[in-house]
Amino acid sequence: MLCRSMMAITELTVFAGVLLSVSGLQIASAQQLYSAPIIKAVTIRGNTSIDTVLIEQAVTRTKVNDPFVDHNISDDVKAIYNLGYFADVIATWQLLEDGGLVIIFEVVENPKIEDIVFTGTGELPVQDFISGMQSKQGEILNFNLLLDDLAGFQAWAFEQHGVDLRLVNLNISETGTIMIDAALTKIAQIVLQGNEKTKDHVILRELTFAPGDILDFHEISTSLHRLYMLGYFDDISYDAVRTEELGSAVVTISVQELKTGSADFGVGYNSKSGLFGFIDVFDDNLFGNGQRANVLFEIGRGTRSYRIGFYEPYLLSDGTSFGIEVYNEHDDVENKYEADNELVTGTQHVLGGSVSLGRRLGEFSRLNLSLRADSFKYSGDLNEYEKPF
Numbered sequence: 001m002l003c004r005s006m007m008a009i010t011e012l013t014v015f016a017g018v019l020l021s022v023s024g025l026q027i028a029s030a031q032q033l034y035s036a037p038i039i040k041a042v043t044i045r046g047n048t049s050i051d052t053v054l055i056e057q058a059v060t061r062t063k064v065n066d067p068f069v070d071h072n073i074s075d076d077v078k079a080i081y082n083l084g085y086f087a088d089v090i091a092t093w094q095l096l097e098d099g100g101l102v103i104i105f106e107v108v109e110n111p112k113i114e115d116i117v118f119t120g121t122g123e124l125p126v127q128d129f130i131s132g133m134q135s136k137q138g139e140i141l142n143f144n145l146l147l148d149d150l151a152g153f154q155a156w157a158f159e160q161h162g163v164d165l166r167l168v169n170l171n172i173s174e175t176g177t178i179m180i181d182a183a184l185t186k187i188a189q190i191v192l193q194g195n196e197k198t199k200d201h202v203i204l205r206e207l208t209f210a211p212g213d214i215l216d217f218h219e220i221s222t223s224l225h226r227l228y229m230l231g232y233f234d235d236i237s238y239d240a241v242r243t244e245e246l247g248s249a250v251v252t253i254s255v256q257e258l259k260t261g262s263a264d265f266g267v268g269y270n271s272k273s274g275l276f277g278f279i280d281v282f283d284d285n286l287f288g289n290g291q292r293a294n295v296l297f298e299i300g301r302g303t304r305s306y307r308i309g310f311y312e313p314y315l316l317s318d319g320t321s322f323g324i325e326v327y328n329e330h331d332d333v334e335n336k337y338e339a340d341n342e343l344v345t346g347t348q349h350v351l352g353g354s355v356s357l358g359r360r361l362g363e364f365s366r367l368n369l370s371l372r373a374d375s376f377k378y379s380g381d382l383n384e385y386e387k388p389f
Contacts, residue, residue, distance in 0.1 A: 036067035040100035046107040049140050050085045055107065058083055062103050068093075073103060084144035085110055110141035111176035118153075120182040122214060124163065129156050141176065150180065162218030164240070166247065185215040188248035194255040195288075198232055202290040203253065205314060206230065215240060215249050222363060227255070229364065232285050234258045260285040276300025290314070292323075302332030321358035321366070327351075337385055346382025351375045 042062055044055050058079040061072035073091045081089045088108040093101045113135060118126040133152075134145040150167055157163050169181035189211055192200055207223040209216065217240075224236050235256040242249045261283030269275050282294035292311035298304070309325035329350040334343050352374035358366050378386040 036069075037095070037099055037101045039064055039066055039068055039103055040096060040098075041102045043102060043104045044107070045104055047109060049109055049112070050083075050107075054083070055080055055105070059105065068101055077105065080105060080107060082144075084142040084146075085140055110143070111172075111174060113137050113139055113141050113178060114173075114176035116178045116180070118180050118182060120168070120184065121157075121165065122163075122184050124157060124161055129153060135178070141172065141178070146178070153180075153182075158217070162216050162221075164215045164217070164249070183247045185242065185247055185249050187211050187213050187215050187251055188243055188245065189250045191250060191252040192255070193252060195257065197257055197260075197288040198255070198285060198290070199288045202230075202232075202285075202288065203227060203255070205317075209251075215251070220251065224253070226363065227253075230285075230290070232258060232260055232290075274301045276303065303330065305329040305331075315357075319360040321356075321368075323356040323358075324353065326353040333382065335382065335385070344381045344385055346378050346380030346386075348382070348386075349377040349379065351377075 039062065042056075042059060042064060044052050047055060059076045060079065061069075061075045066072075077089050077091050080086065086107045087110050090106050092104045092106065094104065095101060115137065116130050116133070116135065118124075118130075133149045135141065135149050150170070154165060154167065157165050164185040165182045166185070167180060168183050169179075171179040171181075173179070187209060190204070190207070190209075192203055195203060204210075206226045208226075209219045209223065213219075220238055220240075224238060227233060227236055233255045237254050239252045239254075240249050241252070262281070264280040265278070267275060267277045276298060277300065278296070278298040280294075280296050282292070284292050286293045290313055292309070292313075294307070294309045296305075296307040298306070305328065307325060307327040309323070311321065311323040313319070313321045315322040327350070329348075331348050331350075332345065333348050334345050336343050352372065354370055354372040356368055356370040358368040361367050375388070376386075377388040
């Protein structure tokens with residue numbers, strides 16, 4: 001703020017012939033002030049901790065032996081204030097007997113920083129950030145450095161910890177305690193796009209966040225990786241947009257689905273069975289529910305088999321999985337036994353199945369327990385030599 005005790009030269013003529021300086025030290029006639037006074041000296045007052053030289057370096061428009069120009073002094077007041085160390089800056093002047101002026105820049109220093117306190121930051125390790133701030137306890141507060149620190153705080157929270165926050169209030173006490181109130185952005189809604197086959201609940205159960213949680217970009221990246229590992233999607237992306245309501249955002253997850261099912265029909269040849277045919281039908285995302293099912297039927301000379309399998313990745317809500325497979329195989333075989341020393345032919349029948357339970361151990365690992373049982377029977381001449389089990 002600039003305190004004017006002397007107005008523009010053209011305005012001086014309206015006075016009754018005298019002008020009192022703000023200090024009351026000198027009385028000058030209007031005739032003395034009719035021409036622009038010359039600045040005889042520039043003085044800095046009020047600083048106790050900030051070096052006078054630093055302040056003088058900011059004074060570039062007000063110069064000794066130059067005529068008094070009001071806007072030059074205003075510019076220098078702003079320049080001193082912009083140093084960031086002062087709560088207030090004013091300019092006064094004294095009129096000398098010879099008609100010259102002494103320009104006095106008076107400053108009020110900011111308090112020394114006593115403490116820096118962040119609130120509303122959740123579990124962020126704010127002391128790690130405070131230790132690296134330019135604003136230090138025990139030093140004169142500099143508004144410019146503090147503003148740089150606060151801008152860096154938002155970047156630090158995002159880049160180092162993946163969270164989005166806003167600074168909602170800044171309060172500096174007379175004793176130098178800096179109170180910074182922040183608000184972490186929360187998820188207001190999760191929107192899914194592109195999942196034409198996959199049901200919403202199949203995607204949502206893989207996410208480690210939900211509406212109402214803190215918007216954590218690290219959590220989002222982890223969840224998207226879990227979605228990609230399902231094998232249902234060719235591409236996954238997301239967008240987080242703040243809503244009109246302060247402190248909330250909408251997270252949109254977009255997916256491009258892969259073809260997860262197949263039905264294959266064909267013929268083949270091997271040395272054991274010769275020509276054979278098969279039907280193989282499977283889907284890793286059955287009806288979009290995230291379940292896996294497969295049916296395999298194969299027939300050829302001396303062989304016939306089928307397999308049916310089903311897998312449920314979420315038997316329980318905690319991610320406990322369940323799988324079952326049943327198979328039946330019939331193969332013509334020839335065995336030679338020492339007792340008769342001749343080939344014995346027949347058919348081996350295998351009826352079996354397996355059951356498995358799994359549990360997620362970490363983000364990307366599972367523990368699986370499987371139990372398998374087979375029943376063997378024989379027909380033809382083999383029945384006389386092999387016992388069923």
